[in-house]
Amino acid sequence: MTPALRSTLVLTLASLPLTALATNGYFMHGSSVKAQGMAGVSLALAHDSIKSASNPASLIALGSQYDAGLTFFDPKRSADINGSGFGLDGHYDGNADGPFWIPEAGFARRHSDRLAYGVALYANGGMNTSYTNNPFANFGSSGAAGVDLSQMFVTGSLAYKLSERHSIGAGVTYVYQRFSAEGLQAFDNPIWSASPGSVTNNGYDSADGWGIKLGWQGQVTDTLTLGVSWSSRIETDRFDKYSGLFAEQGGFDVPESYGIGFAWQVNPRWTLAGDWERIEYSKIKSVGNPLAFDAPLGAAEGAGFGWQDIDVFKLGVIYAASPQLTLRAGISHSDQPIPASQTFLNILAPGVIQNHASIGASWQLSPEQSISFSYTRALEEKVSGQSSIPGALGGGEANLEMSQNILGVAWQYRY
Template sequence: MSIKFAKLSAAALSAAALFTVYSAEATNGYFVEGVGPKAQAMAGVGVALPQDALAAANNPAGTALVGNRLDVGFTVFSPDRSARIRGNLAGADGDYDGNEKSSFVIPELGYTRMLSSQLSWGVAVYGNGGMNTGYQSNPFAAFGSSGEAGVDLSQLFITPSLAYRPTPDHAFGIATTFAVQRFEATGLQAFDNPFVSASAGNVTDRGYDTAHGWGVKLGWIGRLREDLSLGATWSSRIETGEFDRYEGLFADGGGFDIPENYAVGLSWSATPRLTVAADWQRILYSDTGSVGNSLSLLFQGKPLGADGGPGFGWQDVEVTKLGAAFRATDDLTLRAGISHAEQPIPAGEAFINILAPGVIEDHVSMGADWRTALGEFTVSYAHAFEETVQGDNSIPTAFGGGEAELTMSQDILRFGWSRNF
């Protein structure tokens, strides 16, 4: 087992290296809709329906229920983001395309192993979210900015898990999550002065900076009857270090903690071939100052980067997911799902969120698995329907007033390979 673990460690490090290159916007705010192609094909459901070695990313109790297996995969992610400014007295009116980079590749890896009939362990390596915009025509040029404007945030999660199955009907799991974030901002000179920032010179064009921290995940999955299972999971807030190079941009001296979230789910075997599952999730964006604090604090004496200073104004969101899997033959399973998320960005915060237009609400997804002698191959596709947030008193008078409008849609193609052993 030590040789296998060494191979796994090397694979995990390789995946980690890849994550330092690629970043993307996620789908429910800046959290991914689901981890793994099987979950993604069912709109991200996985709290009560573990399906692969990445199960701990959705619920660590799932590590006890998937057996000995290895899963590897990658996602091709293509967001379309844009912004519009109207009625601005400073001359910023225009339509702005944020797609300087239009597609991203994101790898993932999972490994689980049973230590006994009751105890299992595993590790999952995946991206939980991020945000990326690149405006070659700078929306903030009229206020004194220059060059391409945008941000690039990527997140890598490494989640080792341990799960205990005291009876055949119940499993409990615990995991620790090591999170690494990388961030860069460009073209924000309009905000890089002592009147706006508590740390002028540390707002924009400072290259990439990294921050990391630890969190905890807990989970349970219980079979209430032969055809019905319930699950629940909680992930703590991950307090990462500060982005020191951007201590003048993010609240609390460059803080950008990863929000707490929790979820419940159910899985119902409607027939021997058809499984229906649903999840409900809540993400507490408002508890992280740099994400949840309003930009309006800037005009109440709180500059960017200050303790309790302005942020992106995001509010907490609830996400509902519904998916189905149909085993068409012994070797082929078909999957589909739909999901809906509440809008994280209030209309009054549209101006600053030109940098992070995570406005997506509705998704539809589908996919299939093929079981072969070489392992199981999975493909999934998800489409996030175009969503627009129209500003309401969104541009402060000090910046010339008017309204900002944010629009985004997304396409997500995912591939995976797995083997039981």
């Protein structure tokens, strides 16, 4: 990518209404509106051109098309502190910012019977909190407290048809992310941070990086299709303005993820599909390191959010109600990324959601065009702290809570 093209892309992404997500940890539960209508099920299906974000091998089954969509994301997040020796007890509402809008776009093109290519632009992760009533005020912090992490991905993919029933795909992903933190002055000093002055209230900083995706889809019987996908860890630039907050001097790489899925055509109208996905949060030190004082914030082994790796299980159905109308529904369940012992720092990032329930539909406007809708309820989840606030910070417990409403609409044009 030339420097001029890269600059243009970064400026374009920076101007989009990037938002912050928190569904399966801080990964989005579905890469496109159609996938969201099935709680994210996608690995063995060919929903749309944005689907290459989860399995690039699916492009060969799509033909040529354009896709564009917009998702309304409305999270409700809060924290409660009790038993604090420093007078932090109380309820803290983290919803001063939001709701948010998330864009998506893509295209796919069939070059030949065996080769297809495409590009997908999508949001895949992030986190946002904004507490007008600062939970850390009694430590010496001031103003509103919170963080804003947003990530936008662009994946260019190729798919090759090995045989009548099997295809493979490969993609190159560019990620642009930005981050800001405010209201953390209590930790912006030599006692707590390896880089005082680079902890809080420094505005937005950005970082970018590159990774790869690999995928396979195979029709193993006349009615059963399987899919496998892997996304590499993406090593990004550091957030230099926050080198005193994140471990490894501001490091915040994108975790590796992988999964396997199936799609079973029960009969001409009904399809049952499911995915298993693994997200390896613990290998990113700024995310996976536990809250401890063995090293200061920002150091190579500095404190992080203590997140665990998670498995995500998704199950969905598709019903072809008529030639014009297709209905979808799905549920998903994930492990809890935040241990009860790690809730205190996660007041800033309460990504505790474990369960989603989704519905969706597509309406064929013409032979070329269709419009799709989805609604997801991320069910309310609570994590109660257990020995979560260190004695040096007054002890007590921090309890986290979150729920979400997610509504999407998308347009598709086939040619």
